[in-house]
Structures are given as C-alpha cells and as structure tokens.
Amino acid sequence: MGTNNFHGNLPQExxxxxxLKFLDLSFNNFGGEIPSWFGFLHRLQVLNIRNNSFTGSIPSSFSNISTLETLNLDFNSIEGQIPKVIGNLRVLKLRGNTLIGSIPLPLSNASRLETLHISYNSLQGNIPEGIGNLHNMKVLSIQDNQLTGSIPFKFFNISRIEVIAFSGNSLSGYLPYGLCNGLPTLEGLYLWKNKLCGYMPTSLSNCSQLQILALPDNEFGGPMHSEFGRLSNL
Incomplete structure (x- = not known):
C-alpha cells in the first residue's frame, strides 16, 4: 500500500x-499518532511507514513484537525520545523527525542491529560508547543532530561496518592512530562539519574499500601523508 494517496488515521480493525508479517504504508498522507495497537501484531517482521505525517512519540508497544526486524519511521513528524527498548531489530530508521534527548544507553544491547539511521533530528549529548560493541553493525548514521563529545574509538573496531556518518554535529577530539586497522569493509566515512582536530592518521591508507571520505569544516591540521595515495577507490 506504499506510494498512494491514502490519508487520515489507520483503522484499528x-x-x-x-x-501479518510485512506492512508497507510508506509515501502516503497518513496522520495522527502512531497506533500503539501495532504491538498486537505479534508476527510482524517489517513495518515501513516512512514519508507520512505521523505525530506523537514512538509507542513503547513496539517492544512487544519479538519478531520485528525492520522498523522504518523516516520523515514523519515524530517527537519525544528514542525508546530504551529496541528488541530484536536489525534495521532501525528514524531519520527526518523531531526526536530529542540523548541516544539511549540500552541501544548498546541491541546485538542484532545492522543499520541505525537516526540522522536529521535534534538529539543531544554524547554517542554511547557501548554502540561500538554492536559487531553486526554495517551502517551507522547519526548526521545533523546536536551531538557533542568525542567519537568512541570502539567504533573503529566494528569489522563489518561499511558506513560511518556523523556529519553536522559538534563532535570534538581526534581520530585514532589506527583508524582503519579494524575496518576492512569501510566504504564511506562522513565526518564533515564538526570540531574534530589533530593529524590525519596514516592508517587511513589501510581502508582499501573506502570510496567516500568527507572531512571538510573541521579543525584538522598537519601534513597530508603520501600513503593516502593508496586510497585508489576514492
């Protein structure tokens, strides 16, 4: 039922x-609060309601759906905070809403999580270091929020990660000396428009799969090393 002209509230029927295992209502004009009764659909595996006009907060009842693997709420008008209980999700997408508060620490326990998109919100505070323990993570995107503090070095040891995107925040500190020693599959590193400083780590040349390196609008300094010429994918 995605990409139609449906509007109004979702019927409780x-x-x-x-x-139901798969429900795609994306790219419509549905509105009102996200129904808490989604929690009764105990076999649901994929819920995609992106690009609608849903309001209110994310219902805690989502945590009742033990089978839910993909939750896509991108580009609505959802407020409040990210729920502390994520369950067994593999994909969580909350981009383009008006979420506030900090990234919940229990998110670090979502061991199955592979994709986390929470960009374009109003999240504050530090990035929880425990997210670096999510070894199944492939895409980690927290761009254009109001995050502060440094990037936990643990993130640069997630061997399966393909995209790290923290652009458009107020992150400070420096990049680890062994930046790419534990990132054999990294394809995109987006860090522009922050307050990062220091030298470019020479280990950047070990990112053999790197295709996009976005670092402008920071406070980096020092010379560029000749080893960077080995980044043949850029």
Missing amino acids: MTHLLR
Whole structure:
C-alpha cells in the first residue's frame, strides 16, 4: 500500500490481521499518532511507514513484537525520545523527525542491529560508547543532530561496518592512530562539519574499500601523508 494517496488515521480493525508479517504504508498522507495497537501484531517482521505525517512519540508497544526486524519511521513528524527498548531489530530508521534527548544507553544491547539511521533530528549529548560493541553493525548514521563529545574509538573496531556518518554535529577530539586497522569493509566515512582536530592518521591508507571520505569544516591540521595515495577507490 506504499506510494498512494491514502490519508487520515489507520483503522484499528487492522489489529485483526494477526498473521501479518510485512506492512508497507510508506509515501502516503497518513496522520495522527502512531497506533500503539501495532504491538498486537505479534508476527510482524517489517513495518515501513516512512514519508507520512505521523505525530506523537514512538509507542513503547513496539517492544512487544519479538519478531520485528525492520522498523522504518523516516520523515514523519515524530517527537519525544528514542525508546530504551529496541528488541530484536536489525534495521532501525528514524531519520527526518523531531526526536530529542540523548541516544539511549540500552541501544548498546541491541546485538542484532545492522543499520541505525537516526540522522536529521535534534538529539543531544554524547554517542554511547557501548554502540561500538554492536559487531553486526554495517551502517551507522547519526548526521545533523546536536551531538557533542568525542567519537568512541570502539567504533573503529566494528569489522563489518561499511558506513560511518556523523556529519553536522559538534563532535570534538581526534581520530585514532589506527583508524582503519579494524575496518576492512569501510566504504564511506562522513565526518564533515564538526570540531574534530589533530593529524590525519596514516592508517587511513589501510581502508582499501573506502570510496567516500568527507572531512571538510573541521579543525584538522598537519601534513597530508603520501600513503593516502593508496586510497585508489576514492
């Protein structure tokens, strides 16, 4: 039912669809608060309601759906904070809303999480160091928020990660000396428009799969090393 002209609130009669596993209502004009009765759809695996006009906060009832693997709420008008209980999600997308508060520490326990998109919100505070323990993570995007503090070095040891995107925040500190020693699959590193400083680590040349390196509008200094010429994918 995605990409249509549906509008109004979602009918509560949808709770009768107890065998439903995949629900795509994206790119419509649905509004109102996200129904808490989604929590009754205990077999749901994928819920995509991106690009609508949903308001209110993210219902805590999502944590009742133990089968839910993909939750996409991108580009709505959702407020409040990110729920502390994520469950068994592999993909969580909350881009382009008006979420506030900090990134919840329990997110570090979402061991199955592979994709986390929470860019274009109003999140504050530090990035929890424990997210660096999520070894299944492939895409980590927290761009254009109001985050401060340094980037935890643990993030640069997630061996499966392909995209790290922290642009458009107020992150400070420097990059680790062994930046790319533990990132064999990294394809995109987006760090522009922060307050990062120091030299470019020579280990950057070890990112053999790197295709996009975005570092402008920071406070980096020092010489550029000849080893960077080995980044043949850029």
